[in-house]
Amino acid sequence: MSQSPQHFDTIAVHAGNDPDPTTGAIVPPLYQTATYVLEEVGKTRGYDYTRSSNPTRSKLEEALAGIEGAAHCAAFASGMSAVDAVLRTLDSGDHVVSSDDVYGGVSRLFNTILSRHGLSFTYVDTSFPERVAEAIRPNTKLVWIETPTNPLLKVSDIEALATLCHARGLPLAVDNTFATPALLRPFELGADIVMHSTTKYLSGHNQIIGGAVLTNDAAFHQKMRYQQKAIGAIPSPFDCWLTMLGMKTLPLRMERHSSNALIVAGWLEAHPKIARVSYPGLESHPGHAVAKRQMKAFSGMISFELAAGIEAGRTLMNSVRLAALAESLGAVETMITHPATMTHADVPRADRLARGLGDGLVRLSVGIEDVRDIIADLEQALARVG
Numbered sequence: 001m002s003q004s005p006q007h008f009d010t011i012a013v014h015a016g017n018d019p020d021p022t023t024g025a026i027v028p029p030l031y032q033t034a035t036y037v038l039e040e041v042g043k044t045r046g047y048d049y050t051r052s053s054n055p056t057r058s059k060l061e062e063a064l065a066g067i068e069g070a071a072h073c074a075a076f077a078s079g080m081s082a083v084d085a086v087l088r089t090l091d092s093g094d095h096v097v098s099s100d101d102v103y104g105g106v107s108r109l110f111n112t113i114l115s116r117h118g119l120s121f122t123y124v125d126t127s128f129p130e131r132v133a134e135a136i137r138p139n140t141k142l143v144w145i146e147t148p149t150n151p152l153l154k155v156s157d158i159e160a161l162a163t164l165c166h167a168r169g170l171p172l173a174v175d176n177t178f179a180t181p182a183l184l185r186p187f188e189l190g191a192d193i194v195m196h197s198t199t200k201y202l203s204g205h206n207q208i209i210g211g212a213v214l215t216n217d218a219a220f221h222q223k224m225r226y227q228q229k230a231i232g233a234i235p236s237p238f239d240c241w242l243t244m245l246g247m248k249t250l251p252l253r254m255e256r257h258s259s260n261a262l263i264v265a266g267w268l269e270a271h272p273k274i275a276r277v278s279y280p281g282l283e284s285h286p287g288h289a290v291a292k293r294q295m296k297a298f299s300g301m302i303s304f305e306l307a308a309g310i311e312a313g314r315t316l317m318n319s320v321r322l323a324a325l326a327e328s329l330g331a332v333e334t335m336i337t338h339p340a341t342m343t344h345a346d347v348p349r350a351d352r353l354a355r356g357l358g359d360g361l362v363r364l365s366v367g368i369e370d371v372r373d374i375i376a377d378l379e380q381a382l383a384r385v386g
């Protein structure tokens with residue numbers, strides 16, 4: 001029996017990582033199998049078919065539950081299938097209050113697919129708890145938030161929202177992709193469901209697409225398990241195995257992402273060619289006080305607009321050399337994105353503008369490289385902006 005580790009950095013290295021009982025392998029084996037041979041009719045060794053469960057996936061789920069401090073975890077094939085699994089627990093006619101600034105794929109799922117199956121959505125700026133309270137209707141069954149949001153980095157007060165939701169008998173679901181449990185502990189602040197795109201910081205190396213849903217509610221977790229089996233949006237054993245390797249260094253990476261991003265955000269804010277910077281670690285950010293209270297550090301995501309507008313932003317994004325012009329975020333490499341044409345291209349332009357996501361917005365996922373090189377790259381790219 002291994003002794004329970006006490007501190008986050010220890011849990012990140014050890015959760016789900018007990019030595020293999022047959023060989024002593026320090027890295028849990030990869031069970032790349034579709035099925036399992038039964039000992040006799042009706043007698044399994046706990047596994048019968050990988051869509052239902054797989055030992056490598058079980059280890060990943062144990063590790064994710066360990067770092068998030070949750071009783072239960074179900075891993076999915078992508079962040080989007082994890083969001084979908086949560087929403088599929090609702091019935092036709094149910095209503096959801098959601099953060100207005102969510103990943104474009106999330107609003108696409110809500111507006112173009114789930115709305116055709118009888119769910120309805122109201123989007124509000126959840127940094128204002130009173131707006132959430134006003135949006136709740138008799139048929140509201142879930143409040144869904146991102147904090148910090150993608151891509152505007154708005155910050156919501158989880159404790160205030162959990163209190164408000166619980167007073168009305170509603171669950172609060174938090175997409176913790178941007179902060180990770182290394183920096184933000186939604187369950188300790190009262191959240192009922194935590195969802196992750198493990199594609200991002202949790203795996204951290206741009207190698208896999210994955211998702212997860214965590215909860216302390218056994219009955220809700222059974223619904224997630226049922227969906228893994230009934231719908232089959234499950235991650236491959238190899239992707240689970242890679243995700244676990246990445247997760248071991250999560251605390252170290254988040255520390256570096258955060259310290260680099262704070263320096264880059266301050267540098268951008270002082271730059272004459274930059275009009276606006278949004279980073280929860282900056283005192284100028286409207287959610288700074290809440291972020292400071294509920295987060296350990298401010299993570300690696302920054303968004304900003306150039307003073308000379310859209311064309312200048314385009315020149316910058318086309319001129320970076322170290323930073324990769326790419327869709328994703330949260331990996332060791334610095335990545336730069338144009339939300340209006342990339343991650344949020346499917347959000348109707350009027351909706352984008354209404355929520356403050358302008359055509360000129362640039363999103364930067366600050367990597368773990370030497371921050372001097374990240375700044376030098378932005379500097380040479382900004383020098384090309386007229």
Ligand SMILES: Cc1ncc(COP(=O)(O)O)c(C=O)c1O
Pocket residue numbers: 078079080081103105106146150175177178196197198199209210211328
């Ligand atoms: C905040 C957030 N949630 C969910 C998702 C969807 O995750 P995935 O791309 O793993 O399906 C993303 C993807 O960018 C995201 O940024």
